[in-house]
Amino acid sequence: MKSENYIKLEFPSKSVNEGFARAAAAAFAAQLDPTLEELGDIKTAVSEAVTNCIVHAYPDELGRISMRLRIMSGGRLEIVVKDAGRGIEDVAKAREPLFTTGGEERSGMGFTIMESFMDKLRVRSSPGRGTTVTMLRAIKPRTGAR
Amino acid sequence: MRISTAYDAGKLVIRLAGELDHHGAREAMREIDGLIDEYLPRDTALDMEGLSFMDSSGIAVILKTDRRMREMGGRASVINPARQPLRVIDASGIDRMISVKGARRQ
Numbered sequence: 001m002k003s004e005n006y007i008k009l010e011f012p013s014k015s016v017n018e019g020f021a022r023a024a025a026a027a028f029a030a031q032l033d034p035t036l037e038e039l040g041d042i043k044t045a046v047s048e049a050v051t052n053c054i055v056h057a058y059p060d061e062l063g064r065i066s067m068r069l070r071i072m073s074g075g076r077l078e079i080v081v082k083d084a085g086r087g088i089e090d091v092a093k094a095r096e097p098l099f100t101t102g103g104e105e106r107s108g109m110g111f112t113i114m115e116s117f118m119d120k121l122r123v124r125s126s127p128g129r130g131t132t133v134t135m136l137r138a139i140k141p142r143t144g145a146r
Numbered sequence: 147m148r149i150s151t152a153y154d155a156g157k158l159v160i161r162l163a164g165e166l167d168h169h170g171a172r173e174a175m176r177e178i179d180g181l182i183d184e185y186l187p188r189d190t191a192l193d194m195e196g197l198s199f200m201d202s203s204g205i206a207v208i209l210k211t212d213r214r215m216r217e218m219g220g221r222a223s224v225i226n227p228a229r230q231p232l233r234v235i236d237a238s239g240i241d242r243m244i245s246v247k248g249a250r251r252q
Contacts, residue, residue, distance in 0.1 A: 015167075015168055015169035018167050018168055018169050019165060019167065019169065022199075037229065037230075037233070040199075040229070040230040043230075044201050044230070044233070044234060047167055047168075047199075047201040048202060051167065051168040051201065051202075051203065054168065055168065097238075097239070104206070104209075104210055105171065105172065105175070105203075105206055105210075106202070106206055107202045107203070107205035107206040107209060107238065109202040109205050109237075109238045112202075112237065112238065113201070113202050116237040117237065
């Protein structure tokens with residue numbers, strides 16, 4: 001698939017970077033002329049994916065998180081969030097609503113929200129080696145401008 | 147994340163403003179707990195009109211506030227959620243468990 005534009009970012013798993021990651025994703029996606037709602041959906045999904053890395057991939061240490069955004073033909077946005085942390089034993093279980101290993105500070109709704117705000121969500125994980133979350137979202141062209 | 151309050155006749159309104167994510171959630175919950183201890187309200191409403199962003203960390207804060215209020219025989223609710231927090235609330239389905247009022251769905 002032809003990539004029309006992309007960015008790649010890497011940052012340590014500090015929670016202060018959650019806000020940075022979603023703002024950076026929104027700033028890059030802005031060139032697709034998304035609605036406020038689409039922009040909010042992108043920010044929310046990125047926030048969930050990056051928070052998962054910080055809480056679950058690197059629970060006791062700082063690790064590297066990489067985020068790649070690609071704009072593809074037809075105004076489709078691909079977001080890839082990748083870590084090299086401890087991985088997920090049972091991805092199907094982790095994707096179930098309300099399932100969490102994060103205690104009462106977490107709601108267990110992260111994957112559910114990514115799923116409902118994006119058109120596609122793919123989770124690849126191998127225990128001890130890390131997790132890659134890939135999300136796709138089509139941004140509808142608005143009438144008039146463009 | 148900024149927090150302010152109003153209290154009247156057993157009802158505590160906690161206004162959340164700014165962005166509520168995992169980074170700020172622990173501090174927000176600590177402050178909310180402190181306010182509930184201080185006022186011992188019958189009902190607590192989380193006013194989300196000024197909340198420009200919230201992710202599932204906000205859902206955990208809402209659920210924890212509700213648990214806390216139920217332990218005291220009271221209730222928690224969400225009022226005036228802005229559009230983005232409302233989409234997260236809708237996607238999570240917690241409005242089946244907790245009252246959400248004053249939402250502008252248009």
